[in-house]
Amino acid sequence: MRIVHIGPASDGTVLHRFGGAIERRIMELARCQTARGRSVLVYSTGEAVEARYVDGVEVRFLRCAAPYPIRHVEFLFRALHDLRARKEAPDALHFHGQPEGAVLSRGFTGVKVLSYDSFNFRRGRQTPLGALYRRWLGRFDWLLPCSRYCLDESVTYWGLPRDRTRVVYNGVNLKQFTPDPVAGSRERERLGIRFPVVLYVGRVCTQKGTHVLLEAFRRISRRRNDVQLVVAGPVEQFASRTSPAAWQARIGEVGGRYLGPVDEDRLAHLYNMAEMYVLPTVRFEMFGMAAVEAQACGVPVIASDHGGLRETVPFSSGGRFPVGDDAALAGRIEQLLDDDGLRRWCAANAALNARQYAWPLICDALDTVYEGSAAAASVRRPSNATRTVA
Numbered sequence: 001m002r003i004v005h006i007g008p009a010s011d012g013t014v015l016h017r018f019g020g021a022i023e024r025r026i027m028e029l030a031r032c033q034t035a036r037g038r039s040v041l042v043y044s045t046g047e048a049v050e051a052r053y054v055d056g057v058e059v060r061f062l063r064c065a066a067p068y069p070i071r072h073v074e075f076l077f078r079a080l081h082d083l084r085a086r087k088e089a090p091d092a093l094h095f096h097g098q099p100e101g102a103v104l105s106r107g108f109t110g111v112k113v114l115s116y117d118s119f120n121f122r123r124g125r126q127t128p129l130g131a132l133y134r135r136w137l138g139r140f141d142w143l144l145p146c147s148r149y150c151l152d153e154s155v156t157y158w159g160l161p162r163d164r165t166r167v168v169y170n171g172v173n174l175k176q177f178t179p180d181p182v183a184g185s186r187e188r189e190r191l192g193i194r195f196p197v198v199l200y201v202g203r204v205c206t207q208k209g210t211h212v213l214l215e216a217f218r219r220i221s222r223r224r225n226d227v228q229l230v231v232a233g234p235v236e237q238f239a240s241r242t243s244p245a246a247w248q249a250r251i252g253e254v255g256g257r258y259l260g261p262v263d264e265d266r267l268a269h270l271y272n273m274a275e276m277y278v279l280p281t282v283r284f285e286m287f288g289m290a291a292v293e294a295q296a297c298g299v300p301v302i303a304s305d306h307g308g309l310r311e312t313v314p315f316s317s318g319g320r321f322p323v324g325d326d327a328a329l330a331g332r333i334e335q336l337l338d339d340d341g342l343r344r345w346c347a348a349n350a351a352l353n354a355r356q357y358a359w360p361l362i363c364d365a366l367d368t369v370y371e372g373s374a375a376a377a378s379v380r381r382p383s384n385a386t387r388t389v390a
Contacts, residue, residue, distance in 0.1 A: 001370065002039045002110075004083060004090040005030055008097045009064055009075035014044040015054065021289045022096050022117060025170055029094075030057040032363040041090070043079035069122050076104050083108075092370045095140075097121075102139035111370055113142040115168065117286045119154035134158050142369050144168040147308035150286040168366060169312075171359040172292045177268050179298035179351060184272030191257065191273075195228040198333055199274035199299075201262065201290050203236040204247050209280030209304060215326035216280075217254040220334060227337060229256035232270060271297040275343065276336050279303040279313070282323055288312050292357050295350035300343055302332050312357070317350040 005026045007014060014023045023044075030040045034056040046061025053059070060082060066074040076098055083090070090110045095101035097116050105112060114137070121133050137143060137158055143165045145151040151167050154160060188197070198217075204210045210231070217229050231251050235244035251258045262270060271277065277294035278301075279285070285307040292312050294301050300318035303309040313320060318336065321328040336343045 001091045002088055003030075003033055003041070003092045003094060003370070004110075005040070005042045005094045005096065006076065006079050006098060006101060007042075007044060009045050009068075009071045011045075013046050013061060014042055014059060021170060021287070024289070025115070026096055027054070027057070028171060028173060028359045029363060029366065031055050032359050033366075036363065039088075041083075043075075043082070045075060072098060072122070073100055073104070076100055080104055080108075094366075099133050099136045102136040111141050112139070113144055113369060114140045115144040115146065116154070117146050117150065117170070118284065119145070119150060119157050124157065140164070142166060144369065146170050146287045147311050149307045149311065166369065168369065169357055169362060170287045170289050170292070171362040172289070172296045172354055172357045174296055174355065174358050177271065177293045177296035177354075180268065180272045183269045184274075187266075187269040187273040191230075191259075193228050193230070193257075193273070195226050196275040196337055197228050197230050197273055199270060199277045199294070200229075200231045200233070200279070201267065201270060201277070201294075202233045202279065204231060204233055204244075204251075204258075205236045207281065207283055208285075209282045209324070210247065211250075212280040212282065212304075212324055212326050212329060213278055214250050214254050214256070216330040216333065217256065219327060219330040221254055223334075225255075227333075229254065230259065230270070230274070231256055232259040232262045234261045267293065268297060271299050274299050276300045276302060276318060276333065278329070278333070279309065280321075280329060281306055281309065283307075285309055292354050296354035296357075298347045298351040300336055300346035300350055302329065302336070312353075314349070314353060316346065317353050318346045 007022055007026050014027050016023060026042060030042050034040045040057050042057055042059045044059055044061050045064055047063060049063055051058060051060050062075060062078045064071050064074045092111045093105055093108055095114045099114060099121050124130060137160060143160060145154055145167055146169060148167055151165055155162055155165060200213055202208050235247050248258050271294045277299050279288055279291045281304050287308040291301045291303055291309060295317055301313050302318045303313040303320050304323045305320040306323045319332050321332055
């Protein structure tokens, strides 16, 4: 089977060392599929037009010059134009967060699927293209939201047919993210940290609930000084007027350490140095990849009772708290800090829970989608290209 992955027109590449969840998903799937004997091609943005093989995966980098959001269309156009020039047509065209791919890929006979981590698609219905997005979504053979929450929200938002919408979760690399106390100890020594660590890795912004975490630590710091908050990740404002410097100052005010964006190779070390990981997202958390990575490292996770986190973070792995409730978060953090037995129990459950998101299992689910869609494609009516959602 020949599989082509086409991702978003991001600022980085699928090989970016600070890559996000979508870029990581594309390469993890591509590596797994290549290991199974598939022929896999990945299209990514890049500084120059070039091709490179990474772990057997052919990655073609395309340079795009248009500003956002036009850049997304430019990238798709260039990728599909390059694909048409190749001798072998793909059996599966797998788009990631690019609904425009449905219309731009006309003429390709392979299975077309769309994975997505957000159902808004460039502000969704608020844009003049909202009606077109709804039509384009209906042209894919399968729509693959990353969680049950994402599925339910997208079906309601766009009026999608559930019979062609299927959850395919994001995954975790269990070789990269695994319990490693030695690496954790070295990271703690590197940072000069003596106290138990409460860790947050992710975008520093209101949407991710950074302010909730800081208020929880403000409460904790009034009662004790035997715990260290560590925050890592880029500062992102999401239309907020809070500047990056202001976020860093707020972290420092509660005694936190801010590490900035973290290299991919260092992530597992950070998780392993922590007594627990916190993900206090207040809205639009579709899956929570970092929460699963931390669990894979045997680290208890405390998450807000929101969105996809209800699926990926069970209470036995650390627990959830009401969205935005910094007092409840502070209480749960202190409970785990003070109860070694409970923390060890949660750590063991966390590692066990993460196994169900191993990338090979996600690839199994995709194999079923590709092969089922390919079988259906041989009998579906020719007018499929103009099919709209019911």
